[in-house]
Amino acid sequence: MKELGLIDGKIVDLGEHLISMEDRGYQFGDGIYEVTSVFDGKLFMIEEHLDRLYSSAEKIKLEIPYTREEIKGFHELLLKESGIKNTGIYLQITRGAAPRKHNFPVGIKPVLTMAIRPGDPQGAEKRAKGIETLLVDDIRWLRCDIKTLNLLGNVLAKQAAYEAGKGEAIQHRDGVVTEGSSTNFYVIKDGVLHTHPANNLILPGITRIAVLKLCKENGIKVVEEPFTVEFMNQADEAFITGTTTEIMPVTKVSDVVIGSGSRGPITQKLQELYTEMIKNA
Template identity: 50%
Template sequence: MIYFKNGEFLEEQQMNLSVNDRGYAFGDGVYEVIKVYDGVLYTAQEHLERLIESAEKIRMPLPYTIEQLTNIAQKLLTENQLSVGHIYLQVTRGVAPRAHQFPESDIPPVIIGYTVVNPRPVEHLKMGTAMKSVEDMRWLRCDIKSLNLLGNVLAKQEAIEHSCQEALFVRDGLVREGSASNVFGIKDGILHTHPANNFILNGITRRVVLQIAKDLAIPVVEKEFTLAEALAMDEFFFTSTNAEITPVITIDGKQIGEGVPGPLTRKLQSAFDGQIPMLVSAGNAKERESNGTAS
């Protein structure tokens, strides 16, 4: 596999990271995950804009433009011949003697990147899955996609230990987001989701879903709701770069709606699928076949 580190593309055996990297010592950094479908970057612009925004929020200069970062991601994709999966990009505040305050301004950030083969979660997309509610004890800047993920890790593990795929964070009685996702409920044909503030990460797939809902004239309410209200939804789902639009059929063992992925969730999934390069390409190929023009 080919990796990227600070301007160089390296073989795995050439990669080395310092124990004095502030990402290792403090989680002092930010990251992004960009999905790849059929060898094509999906919503890369939006992910990279958020990477830069997250870096700015923690007062960390990022010495790359979106165009340069896109080129890095594209080369990683090409060099590793990635078809379906994702590209991981991480930026830390650099290598310096361990001290809580920022290092001197001449310490450059450390940026790394690599690819991961990650097929679509077809079974979960089709059949739905379960969530487990967990008290949200994280810090108050969840809008920053930082490396500080211990709260998310503990929540995810609790969900897994209860045979659920994802955790559902609840703070002050209000549903926030998943441990690695945003959440949506549907009630009486209206799509409900938490507003994009400091309590959640404004997910890229979340934004895609909201645009799809607008295009389909599905009413949307961006307002906090309680766990009891979540359990009373007709449909529920969570979204992320790798989870896409995953239906939720139980929360804390309690059935949501009819206990199967609902019609509006399916409608949103179908519209999302229509934007995925690999599925669009497959559809075009089938159309060419039916017209007798396949090459």
């Protein structure tokens, strides 16, 4: 197994410095990204990731110079060349390089870069135990639905959690819980799953799509409506989801213990269903 990069279709060493210092991703965060899971050598929910990639591109008026098939091919190439079978593959597309000015330079060519590294083998253990989290203000902009490279709000939230010895930050806007710094967030109260609606205030997670589908198929009622910090504090269970995180129980938010303070039964059931879904994909 070896870690590798890819730039515009060409395999490179991850340490190589081939990006212009005037790339707009570097100067403005002017670009978009995706992280796609690989289980047993197979790309998981790649179509949904591509849907979101092209949707993010449209929202920031970036024309992706590759077809879906070509982008899938880049993923397959990285898998083949790296020999890695279980991980997340990172992909980003910036608007490209040009002398610095805010508006889009005419004739600029987007730059696609990707990276693959072995995944975290301890994931399963962590997912049984769950994590403690830190409640923080959601200071991000109002287009959190776009998966852009502008992640400073998310980075500061995660760093605050890290400095407090917690695994994730749970963000709220004026008392309404939105999502984690790199994950979607859910609570369960009286057998019903509650999560923020997929509007401009959260990222429409691909794992979120899977979880809501599993709920629907297994008779777990879902309410996609904003809920408050007070409601969260009274929840029976809580968890976060993300491509690399999968489904992770949340046992505490700041000083508040959620439910029993350990993984709840519906969370565990959803984890089992998700594992099945991955096996059958």
